[in-house]
Amino acid sequence: MRFWNALNAGGMLHIRLGAAGKNVQKGVTMRFSDMDLKSIRVFRAVVDNHGFAGAQIALNISQPAVSAHIKALEERLGFTLCQRGKSGFQLTEKGERVYDSIKTLLHAVEHCETAIGELRHHLTGVLRLGLAANTITDRNFSIREAMERFNLRDHDVSPNILIGTPDLLEKELLNGSLHLAVGNFTSNFDVLRYRKLYDEKNTIYCSAHSPLFTIDDAEISPTKVRNGNFVTRAYLNQIELSHLPGTRPCAVVSNMEAQAILILSGNYIGYLADHYAAGWVETGELRPLSHPELDRLIPFHLVTRKGMPPSQVVEVFIADLCAAMRV
Missing domain, CATH: 1.10.10.10 (Winged helix-like DNA-binding domain superfamily/Winged helix DNA-binding domain)
Known part of the structure; x- marks a missing residue:
């Protein structure tokens, strides 16, 4: 049909x-x-x-x-x-x-509402923003400051925020349901424009129930953790383990929250964003297995669709976000 x-x-x-x-x-x-x-x-x-x-x-x-x-x-x-x-x-x-x-x-x-607002020199319409999950605790990602800057402006814009995995955000960008997205994307679609904003530090963590929890800091090394039961996030395409040749994940999950659940169970180790794990570290439930050869920096990008000129609403918000990020 x-x-x-x-x-x-x-x-x-x-x-x-x-x-x-x-x-x-x-x-x-x-x-x-x-x-x-x-x-x-x-x-x-x-x-x-x-x-x-x-x-x-x-x-x-x-x-x-x-x-x-x-x-x-x-x-x-x-x-x-x-x-x-x-x-x-x-x-x-x-x-x-x-x-x-x-x-x-x-x-x-x-688009019509936004265009009419632009003619009146007034921000009007909808802002459809996609964000990677579990970023609210990251002080390096100043999304709250960006929203504060934007809300100081005189506008009648309705923000619509979708929280999801990077592959979902890219899908929604491609079909036009999102105006922009920020996340840790590992793919690179020709029709999308990627602009790096910052790096998110990820470290291997184990729980208090893991035998690795009590080892000395000096013992932490690639060799020591190589044979651990790693849990990884599917959307990172195993870049978490790319520096440990031969290591295969024992479990693959869709998001960092599921990853944290398995790590906290004591049977698994894996990478978590430091800002996300901080609360469990403070209560003694998790321990970072930090080592220069193991710690990872995951790049976060601002992504928009090529070939679609952004509205004034989107341009202004991107300017506020970049100002908040100092990029």
Whole structure:
């Protein structure tokens, strides 16, 4: 099937469905009302939050209201967007295509709001920012100061922050759902622009239940830890162990919190960001196994998409972030 939409100057959305390789059927034209746009935004929230309950929390409206918006949108379109029930939430094939199209539509609306704000010399719109998880405790990453600087400006900008793994953030940048992201990216997509901001220091840690916890500092060496039960983060592509040839992880997890859980159990050792582990070190639950040949600096980058001129909102926030980072 083929699906596309186009928004013209009259506020019309053209939706056409047809079999691939055949003549597309005559399009169904919808003129959006304010209620249609509300229902579209609710539908996007349902998909982004994996169901009606998640959308209810995200939008702060009742679940019957969410259901009413989805039902109204389906009646307007003439087909079912999603299956819901005991088996869980799932988009239909047409629902997936509508979702892709409404993202384009809502981005266009946001761009229009921002452009009008620029004409009025006033920051208006949405700032969609992606951040790597577990950075709030890192004093080298001045995201709070950047937000403080930005909020000193006269603006009507709604910040929308997504916390996720680097691969998720890159995916959302590529599909246009994020304006910018900051994280410890190991890939390098040609269509994305990477600007280094700082290095995050990572050290091998063991728990108080590990036999390595009581060894003397002088005994810490690559040889001593090489045969440990390492747990690594999948998105780092094993760069944590690249300096220990022949060492293989015993466990691979998706994020640093899961890594910390396994290390705290006593059966594993692994790299954690020093700022993240500091609280457990202070309580005596973790110990850093620091050594010049073992300590790692993980670069963090500011990433935007090439070929898409940033809005004034994004440009101003990036300027505030770079000023806060002193870069």
